[in-house]
Amino acid sequence: MFEDRRDAGRKLAHALERFKSANPVVLVLPRGGVPVGFEVAEHLEAPLDLLLVRKIGAPGHEELALGAVVDGLHPQVVVNQEIVDTIRLPRGYLEAAKKRQIAELERRRRLYLGAAQPIDIQERLVIVVDDGIATGATMKAALRGLRRNGPSRLILAAPVAPRSAIRNLKEECDEMVFLATPEPFYAVGLYYADFSQTTDEEVIELLRRRQSSAPAPWEKGEVARR
Numbered sequence: 442m443f444e445d446r447r448d449a450g451r452k453l454a455h456a457l458e459r460f461k462s463a464n465p466v467v468l469v470l471p472r473g474g475v476p477v478g479f480e481v482a483e484h485l486e487a488p489l490d491l492l493l494v495r496k497i498g499a500p501g502h503e504e505l506a507l508g509a510v511v512d513g514l515h516p517q518v519v520v521n522q523e524i525v526d527t528i529r530l531p532r533g534y535l536e537a538a539k540k541r542q543i544a545e546l547e548r549r550r551r552l553y554l555g556a557a558q559p560i561d562i563q564e565r566l567v568i569v570v571d572d573g574i575a576t577g578a579t580m581k582a583a584l585r586g587l588r589r590n591g592p593s594r595l596i597l598a599a600p601v602a603p604r605s606a607i608r609n610l611k612e613e614c615d616e617m618v619f620l621a622t623p624e625p626f627y628a629v630g631l632y633y634a635d636f637s638q639t640t641d642e643e644v645i646e647l648l649r650r651r652q653s654s655a656p657a658p659w660e661k662g663e664v665a666r667r
Contacts, residue, residue, distance in 0.1 A: 442601065442621060445635040446473065446572050449600035449620070450480025453570070456618050457598055461485045463566040465596075468492040470571045470583070471553065472639040477600065478570035479647040485568075489651040490560045492569060493549055494583045495542035497535065499528055506578070507535065510542040511586025512550065514559045519582045553644050557652070563591040569614070571599050573629030577606035584613035601632045 443449035467487045469478030475491075482489035493512035497520075499505040507528070508520035518539050525535075550559070567587060574580055580597070588595060597610060598618040603626035607617060621632065630636035 442632040443634070445633060446476035446639065447480055449572065449633070450477035450570075451484070452620055453477060453598055453600055453618070454481045454484035456620060457481060457485060457568060457596075460566060460568060460596065461487075463594075465566040465568050466490065466560050466562055467568050467570055468562075468587070470494070470569075470579070471549075472641070472644050473573075474571040475644045475647050476639060477572045479651055481568065481570055481598070482651050483654075487568075488560055489648065491550065491553060491648070492583055492587070493546045494579050494586075495545055496579075496582075497538045497542060499524070500531065500534060507538075509579070509582035509586070510539055510546060511583055512546045512559065513587065513590050514561050515590055516543050516546065517586035517589045519585045552641065553648060562587065564593050566594045566596065567592040568596045568598055573632065574599050574602035574606045574610075575626075575629055577602075577609045580606075581610055581613055584610065588613070601629060602626075 443452070465485060465487045467478050467482040467485065467489050469475050469489065470492050478489060491512065495510045496506045497508045497510065499507050505524065506521060507525050508518060511517045511519060569584065569587065571580065584595060584597065595614040596616050596618065597614045601621045601623065602619045604622050604624055607622060610617065
């Protein structure tokens, strides 16, 4: 269906053309979402930033997600209250886990973006891009966290996703754009001829290229937020 992530990004960008006049911000999940989102941001002439998410696991059972920390100018903690209510957590566990994961988010942001601060998305149209969606669990937490930072509209876009994930994510955003929703789904990588791992070096290079070419807010006729 797609040659590689860059090809998928170019095709997705055309499906998102109608949002160009709204001066959107494109947020991408590393690492696989970056090549896709780069092409979208290039086509829409939009700023590109990372959307980092870190799971908070249960004590002794890290695979069981109690919630997640979502990166941004104002990091947000999204808690799965149904699961938290069934577990007796040590006092202060969630707060300590939050601090650890925020520290890890900051470390990863420095790795990819150096000293650059997250883009302020308040009252901006935000397009969240990934290379595909499988279960949608991470994306659900990401969208909930982003919503708390006050975007004017929240758009979810990906080349491919299963219909089950779409139903699960429908209430978390204002609109969804997918190029394909095959059933049965199986796995994201099956829809790419080349689904090789995106490297840290590629992420850094694409982010730098987009940052150097993206117009400043005042060039778009907007008021720069300081």
